[in-house]
Amino acid sequence: MSDKPRTIPFSDLATADLYIDSIYEGGRRGGSGDDPFNRLLKVSNMGGFRYRGSIHALEMVVLTSNFGDPDWPDELDRETGVFTYFGDNKHPGRLLHETPRGGNEILKRVFEDTHESTESRMRVPPIFLFLNTGNWRDVVFLGLAVPGSADLRPSEDLVAVWKNSGGNRFQNYRARFTVLDIPVVTRNWINDILAGNPHSDNAPGPWTAWAATGTPVPLMAARSVEYRTKAEQLPAEQSGREIISNIHRFFRERPHSFERCAAAITRLMLPDIAALDLTRPSRDGGRDAIGRLRLGTGDGSILVDFAIEAKCYGPTNSVGVREMSRLISRLRHRQFGVMVTTSFVNLQAYQEIKEDQHPIIVISAKDIVELLTKNALGERTAVKAWLEREFPGD
Numbered sequence: 387m388s389d390k391p392r393t394i395p396f397s398d399l400a401t402a403d404l405y406i407d408s409i410y411e412g413g414r415r416g417g418s419g420d421d422p423f424n425r426l427l428k429v430s431n432m433g434g435f436r437y438r439g440s441i442h443a444l445e446m447v448v449l450t451s452n453f454g455d456p457d458w459p460d461e462l463d464r465e466t467g468v469f470t471y472f473g474d475n476k477h478p479g480r481l482l483h484e485t486p487r488g489g490n491e492i493l494k495r496v497f498e499d500t501h502e503s504t505e506s507r508m509r510v511p512p513i514f515l516f517l518n519t520g521n522w523r524d525v526v527f528l529g530l531a532v533p534g535s536a537d538l539r540p541s542e543d544l545v546a547v548w549k550n551s552g553g554n555r556f557q558n559y560r561a562r563f564t565v566l567d568i569p570v571v572t573r574n575w576i577n578d579i580l581a582g583n584p585h586s587d588n589a590p591g592p593w594t595a596w597a598a599t600g601t602p603v604p605l606m607a608a609r610s611v612e613y614r615t616k617a618e619q620l621p622a623e624q625s626g627r628e629i630i631s632n633i634h635r636f637f638r639e640r641p642h643s644f645e646r647c648a649a650a651i652t653r654l655m656l657p658d659i660a661a662l663d664l665t666r667p668s669r670d671g672g673r674d675a676i677g678r679l680r681l682g683t684g685d686g687s688i689l690v691d692f693a694i695e696a697k698c699y700g701p702t703n704s705v706g707v708r709e710m711s712r713l714i715s716r717l718r719h720r721q722f723g724v725m726v727t728t729s730f731v732n733l734q735a736y737q738e739i740k741e742d743q744h745p746i747i748v749i750s751a752k753d754i755v756e757l758l759t760k761n762a763l764g765e766r767t768a769v770k771a772w773l774e775r776e777f778p779g780d
Contacts, residue, residue, distance in 0.1 A: 391526070399425040404514070404527045404571035406605070412523025420523045423448060427514065428580055435474055435489035437511075438580070444511040446579055447492060450525065452518040456625055456764030457549070458558070459756070462515070462528055462565070467604030468535050469515060469528070473559035482546055482557045493559050497544040500533040500600070508597055512584055515565065529565035529605055532596050536604070538562055549762070564602040566592040612740045619730035619750035620701060626755040628766050630701070633754070634728045636773045637698045647777055648696030648726035648749075649675045654757040655749060656724075660689055674716070691721045699729035701751065710735040714744050724749060 392408040399410060399422055413420030423429050429436035429448050439445035449471055451460035458472035474489030475482055483491045496513070499506040515528035534543040543562040548555055568590045578586040585597065592603045621627050637644040649662050652675075662677035675694040680687050695713040697705050705727050713723045722745035725731065730750050739746045749757075755764075763769050 396420075396422065396425070401573055402426065403573050404530075404576070406527060406529055406569050408527055409519065410516075410525050410527060412525070414522060422523060422525060423516075427576065432487075435487050435492060437492065439511070441488045441491055441495065444492065444496070444509075445582065445584070446511050447496070447513045448516065449513060449531075450516045450518055452520065454623065456623075456759050459759045459764065462517075464607045465609065467529075467565045467567075467606050469531055469563040469565055471561045471563060473561065475556065475558040478549075478551050478554035478556040480556070482559070490559050493544060493561050497533045497561070501540040504598065504600070507600060508585065510597070512579055512593070513563065514571075515563075527571075530568050530571055530590070530593060531563035531565050532593075532602050533561070533563055534602070535562045535564050536602060565605045566590070566596065567603045567605040568592055569605075613733070613736035614731075614748075614750070615733065616704070616730050619748075619752050621752045621755045625764075625766070626752065627701070629755050629758065629764075629769050630728050630751045632766060632769055633773065634698060634700055636770075636777070640779070641698050643777055643779075644698035644728075645675055645694075645696045647773070648694055649677075650776065651726055651749060651754055651757060652677070652694055652724050654761055655747070655753070691718070692724060693717060693721065694724045694726060697725070697727040697729065699727055701729055704730050704732040705735060706732050707735045707738065710739060710746070713746065714739070717745070721745075722747065726754075727751065728754065 392405055394402045394408060394410045396411045396413050402410070410422050410426055412422045423436055427446060427448060429438055429446065434450050436448035437444055437446060451471065453460055458476055460472060461470045473493055474485045474487055483494065496510050499509045510533065513531045515531050516525040517528055518525055534540070545560050546557045547560050548557055571590065572588060575586065575588040575590065578584065578588050585594065596602050621630060633647070637647065645664055649664065653659050653662065656679055658680045660678045660680040662675060665674045665676065677692050677694065678689040679692055680689055682688060693713065693716050695709065697709060699705065705725060710725065710731065713725055717723050724747045726749045728751050731748050736748070758764060758769060763772055
């Protein structure tokens with residue numbers, strides 16, 4: 387059996403079902419007619435927001451992304467089924483809802499309808515998610531989504547965030563959706579949607595249940611292999627590689643100072659850290675940090691101790707068994723460890739910590755880039771300013 391994803395040719399789009407993680411090919415003529423969405427779902431062929439009907443009476447919404455915008459990092463967490471999507475006010479000069487395609491107005495309406503009542507939730511249209519592959523106009527189907535997430539309050543799943551560009555401040559939406567546990571969307575249901583009947587007998591069970599109760603059943607996919615390869619730990623995009631290279635150069639002559647940076651990066655991953663202290667430089671040139679993570683809230687919360695090991699390495703120098711063993715040896719009972727590196731953990735070391743079930747969090751070069759990007763530090767100049775401001779020379 388082939389490991390390659392199912393691929394639906396352009397000629398078959400009008401009758402195709404939608405299969406999770408399958409590729410739907412665009413045309414190959416080089417014009418706007420190559421866009422697959424008009425054939426596949428009868429929606430327009432422009433922009434990241436596509437829809438049928440009007441903004442006031444939506445019949446279907448299609449959201450597309452390439453996951454490659456460092457300023458607006460759309461993301462699908464396949465383990466939890468939560469999809470993060472940023473609206474279409476991505477440049478200064480307009481108010482939050484004054485976008486040409488009306489994307490932010492669409493987000494506002496579908497989230498309001500989701501939370502207002504059962505009757506209003508029935509007005510929420512099917513929302514289909516797609517990933518642009520970068521190959522011609524081919525796209526990957528990511529799933530059928532509904533607004534909100536089980537672990538967020540209604541006030542938290544659609545948030546207006548501020549951005550600063552060229553000295554101009556403006557707002558855009560950050561929306562959280564849940565991808566439903568629906569492996570196949572049938573053509574019969576798509577045809578019903580196109581005919582104005584989304585709640586037909588052909589509608590998928592999880593969609594019907596969500597419309598009735600407001601409780602989503604997410605499509606959660608656990609990792610089949612717990613350790614990551616070198617390629618999965620290093621940034622694939624040139625912009626990400628430049629960010630990591632800048633961090634490595636910044637601390638290359640004073641590696642002790644990278645421990646402070648590693649502590650700050652750990653705080654970005656674990657925002658509920660209650661205390662974090664750097665220790666004195668050790669004899670072998672490294673520096674450790676120890677901290678306490680708060681689990682829960684209020685008087686019933688508990689504190690869990692952890693230790694950080696930081697390795698400011700270049701992209702060809704991996705963290706190996708020796709460095710990982712050093713961290714493991716310093717963990718006491720009921721503690722966990724965090725390995726922060728501007729490089730990657732080699733396969734043998736990664737396999738050993740997983741197979742022996744050591745409680746170690748690995749924050750590799752790719753993770754660092756993603757954490758910085760999520761915190762408005764997705765550009766090389768912004769990272770440089772952050773490093774100079776937060777970690778000046780000793």
